[in-house]
Amino acid sequence: HYQVYLQNKVLLQGISENNLMFKCGTDGHIKGILNDWDIASHDSELICGSQPRFEHRIPGTIPLMARDLLVDSNPPPHLYRHDLESFFYILVWASLNYDFGADEPSKLDLDIAEWDADTLRNAKALKSHFICDPDNIAMILERVQPTCRILLPWIDSIWFMFNQAQSYAMQNHRNSPKDWDHETQGGRITFQTFMKALGPHLRRETSTESVNDHDWDHATLGGHTEKFMNAHSMNA
Secondary structure, eight states: OHHHHHHHOEEOOSOOGGGEEEEEOTTSOEEEEEOOGGGOEEGGGGSTTOOOSSOSOOTTOGGGSOGGGOOSSSOOOOOHHHHHHHHHHHHHHHHHHOOTTOSSOOOOOHHHHTTSOSSHHHHHHHHHHHHHOHHHHHHHHTTOOGGGGGGHHHHHHHHHHHHHHHHHHHHHHHHOTTTOOGGGTTTTSSHHHHHHHHGGGGGSOOOTTSSOTTTOOGGGTTTHHHHHHHHHHHHO
16 A cells, blocks of 8 residues: 555545455465555545545445545545554454454444444544543443454554644644644654554564453553653643
């Protein structure tokens, strides 16, 4: 996804659970596949004031759309960081709704189901609350499916990245609007920062026992509630 954007300035947009797949090779290695590139748009089609070929309000993708795009009229240009935000929502969505050890499909988590709100404004408000409130995400992550608990460190780290980027944006965009890099939220949301947030967890063992209830501190969101409070104290 990043290489396609880096080399050709093409964004898929409309990323959802329906165009993410994987295949297992004969050597046992799993490779991810991102499908539906026929709905992609070139960067030149996404400049401010233009109408992209891909209409971003497609039924079923609202819960996974970036907050900036959840507006009723004059949607902003679709940016690379919006796709990163969609990837994060899919990670959360899957961890709550897919129990790979169960015989029957899991019921849709009620809090996450509300992201598919009756209006774009309500969907944006709910997801903004999810990003900005550590108590809200801690409560939601209590219900991560047992077979997906290995994903908790990823979710924790990426959530913290978006949370801090939002806080940084609220302070610095107001103070220096002319110098503000809106495309990356002041350099806080890029491919590099996203991968850094995943960090060493990319190399974790893929056993469901790697992250279990004994390892994970729900009360502090894996220790990041304290980091959240400290960060805001320094910014105050």
